[in-house]
Amino acid sequence: MAAKRDLLSIIDVERDLVGILELAGNLKNRTRAGETFEPLRGRTLAMIFEKASTRTRVSFEVGMSQLGGHAVNLSPQDTQLGRGETIADTAKVLSRYVDAIMYRAYRHEDMVELARNATVPVINGLDNIEHPCQIISDLFTVLEVRKKLKGLKIAYVGDGNNVCNSLVLGAPIVGAHISVGCPPSSRPDPWVVEEGKRIAAGTDSHVQIVSDPKEAVAGADVVYTDVWVSMGMEKEKLEREKLFRPYQVNSALMKHAKEDALVMHCLPAHRGLEITDDVIDGPQSVVFDQAENRLHAQKAILLRLISGT
Numbered sequence: 001m002a003a004k005r006d007l008l009s010i011i012d013v014e015r016d017l018v019g020i021l022e023l024a025g026n027l028k029n030r031t032r033a034g035e036t037f038e039p040l041r042g043r044t045l046a047m048i049f050e051k052a053s054t055r056t057r058v059s060f061e062v063g064m065s066q067l068g069g070h071a072v073n074l075s076p077q078d079t080q081l082g083r084g085e086t087i088a089d090t091a092k093v094l095s096r097y098v099d100a101i102m103y104r105a106y107r108h109e110d111m112v113e114l115a116r117n118a119t120v121p122v123i124n125g126l127d128n129i130e131h132p133c134q135i136i137s138d139l140f141t142v143l144e145v146r147k148k149l150k151g152l153k154i155a156y157v158g159d160g161n162n163v164c165n166s167l168v169l170g171a172p173i174v175g176a177h178i179s180v181g182c183p184p185s186s187r188p189d190p191w192v193v194e195e196g197k198r199i200a201a202g203t204d205s206h207v208q209i210v211s212d213p214k215e216a217v218a219g220a221d222v223v224y225t226d227v228w229v230s231m232g233m234e235k236e237k238l239e240r241e242k243l244f245r246p247y248q249v250n251s252a253l254m255k256h257a258k259e260d261a262l263v264m265h266c267l268p269a270h271r272g273l274e275i276t277d278d279v280i281d282g283p284q285s286v287v288f289d290q291a292e293n294r295l296h297a298q299k300a301i302l303l304r305l306i307s308g309t
């Protein structure tokens with residue numbers, strides 16, 4: 001039997017990211033054509049959410065159902081995890097029932113612990129370090145609109161958080177340049193930048209981290225932002241809103257990007273903070289395409305990990 005495959009970091013699909021994006025396109029076309037395609041009939045996905053979710057939860061659940069399978073949602077409060085059963089034991093038990101586990105965790109260590117003890121694939125549905133499924137869907141969105149990824153400049157402005165980390169790793173995998181504009185105190189993790197540069201060296205792309213948002217966005221094909229206060233950081237809300245204020249994606253900042261640059265946000269957005277209404281609702285915004293594409297990308301990820309397609 002082939003070893004099970006996890007998706008904890010976007011690096012885990014470094015070799016077949018392009019294939020996953022192609023598969024997502026194929027699955028989207030089938031869905032749009034009204035075709036029934038149920039290769040995961042009889043298969044089950046367990047979903048553990050330690051934090052809130054709209055897109056990740058619904059897209060995984062609908063994705064499993066469209067592929068003929070089923071998803072079981074587990075919130076730690078309603079399971080024995082919330083009463084102290086270990087992650088390791090939970091992983092072993094769930095592996096006896098389900099074909100894959102999607103986990104949204106506070107701590108990356110817990111994600112790794114679950115994956116180490118599960119005999120079925122574990123998919124990172126966001127933790128404090130990465131949000132790989134989001135970036136797979138986002139790269140698919142850019143590819144769909146621009147018909148290419150190689151050589152494009154993607155700028156990320158704001159907090160060097162989980163979404164930023166996965167983008168710094170994911171963009172160079174597909175040969176896109178990534179330029180991050182963030183305060184010096186909130187840069188993406190150093191190992192992420194180092195790893196991103198390693199990947200970039202092999203795909204003729206660049207990873208750049210700067211403090212000036214205008215410099216990050218200069219000539220960009222894509223301008224991406226995310227919340228300034230990620231889940232679990234609510235106590236730092238006031239100071240963060242002050243720190244990131246110069247990094248707001250607004251029409252003045254967009255003037256530094258290419259005229260037709262795409263505007264991206266993983267959502268949920270805090271309008272008037274990291275992004276203004278006119279920009280997120282403007283003609284260059286693809287944020288709701290990104291949200292829809294979570295479904296198609298999720299289905300590609302599930303197929304690849306569960307059935308090896």
Ligand code: CP
Nearest residue numbers: 053054055056266267
């Ligand atoms: N972008 C994203 O992961 O959204 P949810 O938190 O709603 O799942």
Ligand code: NVA
Nearest residue numbers: 161163226230231267
């Ligand atoms: N960085 C955000 C992403 C939400 C989808 C968070 O972790 O809350």
